[in-house]
Amino acid sequence: MGDGYNFQQLKKHILPLSNAAAWEVAVKEWSLVGIHEADEPETCPCGHFPIIEICSIHNRITGRATEVGNICVKRFLGLRSDLIFTAIKRIRKDPDKSLNADAIAFFHERRVLNDWEYSFCQNTMRLRSLTSAQLSKRRDINHKVLAVIGRRGFQGPQYLGLSARPPRLIRPGLAGKPSPTAQPSPTAEPSSRPTPSAGTPRNAPRVRGGPGFP
Numbered sequence: 636m637g638d639g640y641n642f643q644q645l646k647k648h649i650l651p652l653s654n655a656a657a658w659e660v661a662v663k664e665w666s667l668v669g670i671h672e673a674d675e676p677e678t679c680p681c682g683h684f685p686i687i688e689i690c691s692i693h694n695r696i697t698g699r700a701t702e703v704g705n706i707c708v709k710r711f712l713g714l715r716s717d718l719i720f721t722a723i724k725r726i727r728k729d730p731d732k733s734l735n736a737d738a739i740a741f742f743h744e745r746r747v748l749n750d751w752e753y754s755f756c757q758n759t760m761r762l763r764s765l766t767s768a769q770l771s772k773r774r775d776i777n778h779k780v781l782a783v784i785g786r787r788g789f790q791g792p793q794y795l796g797l798s799a800r801p802p803r804l805i806r807p808g809l810a811g812k813p814s815p816t817a818q819p820s821p822t823a824e825p826s827s828r829p830t831p832s833a834g835t836p837r838n839a840p841r842v843r844g845g846p847g848f849p
C-alpha cells in the first residue's frame with residue numbers, strides 16, 4: 636500500500652482472533668467498543684507508526700479484543716470511528732459546539748453520557764443559540780467527553796472484563812467439557828449463527844449489537 640498501512644500484516648493480527656477464516660466475514664464479527672487518544676505515539680498492528688487515535692475493537696463471536704489505529708479501523712474493518720474523532724476535534728477547538736450524532740450515540744452506549752444527557756444532546760445538537768443554562772450544560776458534557784477520551788479502557792467493566800479474558804478460540808472438540816468460567820445462560824446463543832458444536836463462547840450474546848457502526 637506504500638503508506639505504512641500494511642493490510643496483510645493487519646489481517647495476520649485480526650484473523651487468529653476471529654472465528655471466520657475468510658477476511659470479508661471475519662470483519663463483520665468486530666465492533667468498535669472504545670476510542671482514546673494515546674499520550675505517547677503507538678504502533679498499529681498493521682505496522683504503521685505513529686498512531687495516536689486508538690480504537691478498541693471486540694469480536695462478538697470469540698470474545699477477543701484488540702486495538703487498532705483509527706485509519707485501519709475505517710479502511711479495513713469498515714468501522715466509522717473517524718466520525719467520532721471528528722466530533723472530538725471540533726469540541727476541543729470550540730467547547731461551545733455540539734457533539735455529532737455518531738459521538739452522541741457512541742458515548743451514551745459506552746455510558747459516558749447518561750440518559751438525560753443523551754436526550755439533551757439530541758435535542759440541542761442543531762440549535763445555534765442556546766440559553767446560558769443549555770450552553771453551560773453542553774460545555775459540561777464536552778468537558779466530560781474530552782476527559783474520558785484520554786483514558787484507555789473507559790468503556791466500562793463489561794468490556795474490560797472481556798478483553799482481560801484468556802484466549803477463547805472455537806475448538807469444536809470441547810463440547811460438553813465444563814468451563815471453570817462457565818456462565819449461567821449457555822442457551823443464549825444467537826440462533827442465526829450456525830454452530831457445529833457446543834464449544835462456542837458464551838459471552839457473545841451479552842454484547843449489544845455493536846455501537847451502531849455496521
Ligand SMILES: [Zn+2]
Nearest residue numbers: 679681704707
Ligand atoms: Zn494500521
